[in-house]
Amino acid sequence: MTNPEHSMPEGDADAPLSVLDRVFAILEVVRRMTGPISVAGIAAEARVPRSTTARLIAELIEQRYLARDADGVTLGMRLFELGARATIPRRIAAAAAPVVHELAVRTGERVGVWVQQGTDMVSLTAVPGRLPMLPTRAGMRSPALTTASGKAFLAFCDDATVVERVGARLEPNDAERFHDELTTVRAATLATDPGDSYAGVLAVACPLMGHGRVMGALSLAGPADAMREERVAPLVRAAGVSLTRRLAAV
Template sequence: MSTTPAAQELDPRSVLAKVMAVLHAFAVDDRSVSLAELARRTQLPKGTLHRVCSDLVTARLLDRASDGYRLGGHLFELGMRASVERGLVDVATPFMEDLYELTHETVHLGVREAAEVMYVAKIGGHRQAPSPSRVGGRLPLHCTAIGKILLAHAPAGLVDEYLSRPLERRTPRTVIAPGLLRQQLTQVRETGLAFEYEESAVGIVCVAAPVLDVEHGVAAALSVTGPVTRFDPRRHANAVRAAAAGVQTTLARQAALRED
């Protein structure tokens, strides 16, 4: 059975572990996946897999397609009920829209999920630069501006563990030297800004700023991404910082009202 972050600590013999294996077997670009391919990805016996898929269809977590299965719409409904991300996106969206109107470039909101960036919102127009990011998708922390913000403010133990392992080189400009990356993280903490120059994908550059929570940890990070041919991230650094501060202030105000 395939191991996924959500299923690694589950008993692999449990029904829940099998359900998680099936759901996580779907890749971001999959429209539908055949039963045979799901069996290959999950390593579940076909009889067991068929029963699990049938139950997931009944629960509306999977839909039957002409050539296999696809993720069901009920998963989207459940995802929208995730309280932390939903509240964060609701607050951040007006500030993201303002950033888009100012820059006409792609605006992202991301949070740290274990050792990766998870993108929870994205706004881009007709001319947005090709980017590996997508809502619900993940990227390594070390090669994106949002990721550097989140890693710079992560617990020291997680940073040490992250820098102790081999880092993925996604482009020729990806920083994979632990010492150099640690220097960048120190600068991120000092300036409150992080930059990416063609490190996650060739041709794009980015600037990000942190959204602090009420205890001055980092709840999320906000960024603007554009093509290297027309976008100067340093020119828009103050606007990104101001937008992130606006999200932070609004979240703090809402938290204070809940406590009253």
Template sequence: MTTANTDRAGATPGGASRSGVLERSFAILNAFRPSDECVQPSELARRAGLSKATGHRIVQEMVILGILEKGDHGVRIGLRMFEIGQLVALHSPLRVAALPFLSDLAATTGGAVHLSVLEGADVVYLEIVNPIKGLSSRTGGRLPAQATAAGWAILAFSPDTVIETIATQVPARRPSPGRMPTAAEIAKVRSQRYAQDPEADREAVEAVAVPVLDPEGYAVAALSLLHPSGTRDLSRFVPALQVAAKGLSRALHHLAMRRLESS
């Protein structure tokens, strides 16, 4: 039996798909980059590993559903996706538990306070309070873990297998900002319980971050503080970040215990 030719996402020339419409639609969404405003359907198809015909067809369906919308120079993420994304944030137990701590830190420090988690080899920002205009980080966005203070804080308190897995992925991501922390740097972060921005010499901001730990001592998230470079000595705020992280850890633990008792 002859196997039909398929594109990388599993779509056959006739439109049938082993991977399914949902997977191909997600590939289109994942093809958007933070700097994109509008992208041509053919370019999205190329990034997603789809044929032009498959990509155009899926994009048209997504426009009809409001997932994407047409712009002057292609298509962009639609308002419906923004609405759905807001629902995810609103119902995230971690975000809800963290908001009071984030607000207090922003008021105390006058800086931008971030809540982030590790997903794959990236940190994903669940919430940003008092954001700095023009900053590369944004709520719902992601950056390579090795390029951020939050990423270093989380990596230092992650299992060795997680660190090793991410380290193997860094060389394949070109251009790859930042660098993986050395064993000595990981030990230092573990000892002082905070990380500084590994990209401070390249960015217009400086950052410090602390891990939010689970009862076993592994990081479930990070709290980070950012200020424009040279405006403040961020190390003076580390104790406040650490107190907030401990408070959030306790709040998450109590929430988990209540859920177990009610189940």
């Protein structure tokens, strides 16, 4: 008699076929387990041929998505690391809410919190100001290269490849000016966008630090002909320090 753990039922319509579907099926089986499970057990539960299961598990172990011990296969540390990182935007948004609200009330301008993703900055939360053309929805993207929030983040980013990727299309002279500007931002702990992203809109931003690294940026934006940088800059810095302290506690 054939052991069901060692083979798949022929013509199993529910069996995953693509490599990605099979990887997900394997990870889902291990996730459901309260303890280690054998390769044969994973193959049977995932409905994936045992030889394929063994090969995919070996690759997932090498990449630390799974781990092997004396009793079988368990989830690896890389999944826990990814899970921890996935909660960071929610933690930042929750910590930022009172700080963002207070700064918006004091200035009457649009205040937002941003995190880096690829070559963009992604909005986590924002309070509208007196410029209706500025979007405030969570999830909106703005280029890190030109925005105040992007420059505030990049100036303190310790991953040089992120900075290089953002500035990859710049001509040599423009790239030099961009890096000089990041140096100025580091010294001032403040970045500005005089209207490169939105014509007629002045934006000021500061980095948000937490646990020894930059986690995002806090920005304030208003009409360039009415908002004075020298007035709002100290308020943005103070709000950034307050939020940084809150982030250190989460």
